[in-house]
Amino acid sequence: MDLVNHLEGRLLFAVPKKGRLQQATLDLLAGCDVQFRRETRLDIALVKNLPIALIFLPAADIPTFVGEGRVDLGITGRDQVAEHDATLPAGEVSGVEEILDLGFGGCKLQVQVPEKGDITEAKQLVGRNVVTSFTALTEQFFAQLEGVEAGKKNLSTKIKYVGGSVEAACALGVADGIVDLVESGETMKAAGLKAIDTVVTSTAVLVKSRTSNNDTVNLLTSRIRGVITAQKFVLCQYNIPRSELATASKITPGKRAPTITALEEENWVAVSSMVEKKRIATVMDELIKVGATDILVLNIANSRTD
Ligand SMILES: Nc1ncnc2c1ncn2[C@@H]1O[C@H](COP(=O)(O)OP(=O)(O)OP(=O)(O)O)[C@@H](O)[C@H]1O
Numbered sequence: 001m002d003l004v005n006h007l008e009g010r011l012l013f014a015v016p017k018k019g020r021l022q023q024a025t026l027d028l029l030a031g032c033d034v035q036f037r038r039e040t041r042l043d044i045a046l047v048k049n050l051p052i053a054l055i056f057l058p059a060a061d062i063p064t065f066v067g068e069g070r071v072d073l074g075i076t077g078r079d080q081v082a083e084h085d086a087t088l089p090a091g092e093v094s095g096v097e098e099i100l101d102l103g104f105g106g107c108k109l110q111v112q113v114p115e116k117g118d119i120t121e122a123k124q125l126v127g128r129n130v131v132t133s134f135t136a137l138t139e140q141f142f143a144q145l146e147g148v149e150a151g152k153k154n155l156s157t158k159i160k161y162v163g164g165s166v167e168a169a170c171a172l173g174v175a176d177g178i179v180d181l182v183e184s185g186e187t188m189k190a191a192g193l194k195a196i197d198t199v200v201t202s203t204a205v206l207v208k209s210r211t212s213n214n215d216t217v218n219l220l221t222s223r224i225r226g227v228i229t230a231q232k233f234v235l236c237q238y239n240i241p242r243s244e245l246a247t248a249s250k251i252t253p254g255k256r257a258p259t260i261t262a263l264e265e266e267n268w269v270a271v272s273s274m275v276e277k278k279r280i281a282t283v284m285d286e287l288i289k290v291g292a293t294d295i296l297v298l299n300i301a302n303s304r305t306d
């Protein structure tokens with residue numbers, strides 16, 4: 001089938017075609033019941049149950065397509081959006097609007113130098129060679145350090161682009177420092193480098209084109225927000241003497257307020273409340289201390305909350 005001619009009337013949604021953000025994005029789409037089959041080697045897939053076409057693109061190119069309004073929605077790293085925005089002429093408003101932090105793909109774009117060298121601060125790299133895949137952000141960063149206007153080609157720091165394996169540049173003598181992504185720090189450590197400054201902190205984000213606004217954008221945003229919330233929270237249920245309810249409610253205030261149900265046993269109530277997954281162990285410890293019993297923690301399959 002000639003998919004390009006079947007895009008009319010469909011919302012175009014760009015997703016990473018490979019790399020670190022792809023699997024989590026596909027899982028998110030499955031959680032939103034976005035059903036599609038991607039034919040081998042095709043970068044377009046029509047969604048069966050919604051008027052949407054998925055466009056598989058490199059994460060780095062997604063802000064350009066969204067920013068120019070060619071694509072309505074996209075999932076990419078905040079670092080990629082920042083890099084795109086840094087290429088715009090001064091004063092131009094970006095066509096890319098961030099609508100949701102998706103919580104996965106966390107990393108930092110950091111200035112790195114050889115661990116054993118004498119450089120300890122980013123300003124010591126001014127006037128020297130820096131290699132990166134993020135040239136616009138790196139130029140902006142060093143322009144600020146040098147006190148010159150970014151984008152005017154008057155930087156004394158020499159910034160060179162490489163597409164991957166940036167960490168090899170120092171060892172090969174091409175760079176005095178690099179600006180590259182760090183998550184666990186394993187790559188940096190293995191290359192004998194250390195981080196001395198942070199340019200941008202990133203997670204995956206849902207972005208939309210400033211010119212797109214239709215019901216399908218809103219529907220999909222609401223579904224994605226629901227799945228992300230469900231992944232972040234658990235439902236905590238417990239019984240507590242009514243006399244301790246006020247204290248317990250402070251421990252589990254919920255998103256709006258805890259749900260309280262009367263129990264058949266006098267002076268006891270049942271409480272049900274959403275709690276952030278990462279806090280649940282501490283919350284249970286605190287509930288025990290104030291007299292809660294029968295504490296149950298349930299996973300949330302999906303949600304729609306404010
Ligand atoms: N180590 C990492 N941990 C978490 N997120 C990362 C990591 N590296 C990259 N990312 C995020 O994933 C995005 C895409 O990076 P990734 O390297 O997977 O892209 P790619 O499309 O495979 O490109 P390339 O082939 O040039 O590496 C980055 O912009 C960043 O937001």
Ligand SMILES: O=P(O)(O)OC[C@H]1O[C@H](OP(=O)(O)OP(=O)(O)O)[C@H](O)[C@@H]1O
Binds near residue numbers: 163164180181186
């Ligand atoms: O701190 P870490 O957990 O080690 O992750 C950082 C590495 O991950 C990314 O590269 P990737 O593996 O995607 O390959 P690339 O070098 O080809 O971009 C990034 O560019 C770093 O090299």
